[in-house]
Amino acid sequence: METNLNKVLGEMGFDSSLHDTIDSQLTSQEYKERLTKLLQPILDQRFPGTPPKRQILPKHDRINFACPYCGDSMKSDYAKRGNFILGGKHRNYFKCFNCGEFKRIDWFFRDYKTELKLDAVNYMMDNLGDFSTYEGAKYDMSVLLDMEHLDKYAIDRQELLSYFGLVEVKNSPVWSWLTKRLQYKEIKFLYNPNKNYLLILNLTPTEKILGAQKRSFSGTNRFETYKLSKLYEIMKKPLEVNEEQMNYLDTLSMIFNICLINFSKPITLFEGPMDAFLFKNSIANTGANKELPIDIPIRYFYDADETGRKKSLEHIEKDHEVFLWDKFLRQINMPYRKKYDWNDVLIWAKEKQIQLPLIDNYFSGNPLDAIDI
Ligand SMILES: [Zn+2]
Structure with a gap:
């Protein structure tokens, strides 16, 4: 010193x-x-x-x-x-x-x-x-991102597993459902066999759990999110941080993959974690209507549905890069449907044994390209 x-x-x-x-x-x-x-x-x-x-x-x-x-x-x-x-x-x-x-x-x-x-x-x-x-x-x-800080407060996998009665997804009934969706990274998921729900995990580099999205296979409310403070609350663990720190932890806990990306390469934002898991260097923030709460340069990959199109239009108007679904679907000759997400495209391409074109060519931040959204 x-x-x-x-x-x-x-x-x-x-x-x-x-x-x-x-x-x-x-x-x-x-x-x-x-x-x-x-x-x-x-x-x-x-x-x-x-x-x-x-x-x-x-x-x-x-x-x-x-x-x-x-x-x-x-x-x-x-x-x-x-x-x-x-x-x-x-x-x-x-x-x-x-x-x-x-x-x-x-x-x-x-x-x-x-x-x-x-x-x-x-x-x-x-x-x-x-x-x-x-x-x-x-x-x-x-x-x-202060990784040490995040890691300190993220939850240990075994602890979460035993508290919620979860099992690893491989060798569980949900594994075939996942692999059908091309989700082979078992580390990203946990399953509750008694209540039949899947937990989709937001991991730190040391594979601790920062936040989660619950996907139920029955009932009405099929998706629920668990930010870090909520996990602490449910597990009755004291979260000893001030309000500002808690907001910071909670914010990042709801941006899936945020700890795992390379910030020097283009970062793509998806609506759902399962899409982000299948795309290089991407993050997800659970829902089209949520704006990313941290200020990093990203490009937007919304679902191809009404909400997603609306959001894409809003962003391209501001010169933000968005994915041009229309141009892309025309190019690969994918049949029209009311809604597509990235996962659908990959499953379809695999079934039809179609080699997808270079995805980077289907992003644009030019408002004149709005016609291709
Ligand atoms: Zn500068």
């Missing part, structure tokens, strides 16, 4: 021997406020004509703002993809998800000729993320 700090102080033109005489300790809140206060004039100067771009949004474990390096989105004054990351392994780094700029917070300020006060430097160095090579992390958007 001492070496690090001296290095920073040296780089900033300070006499490192000063360090010993400085005794002031910032709280994390004071530190956050300090950064915001120093950042504001930089944004004011960078975006004089666009007030929305000058606005700073404090978030859970980060400070979010329009990136002054690239100017952020040309299309929207409200897009904010610059972040001071304050938690997780990349804490105290700046990261832009538009241009990819990634550097320590003090280096960010140095670029804008702004001096970080020594107590802030102290705080930063005492709380610096614990990774050493940031070369490969340049395009690693997972910095937004």
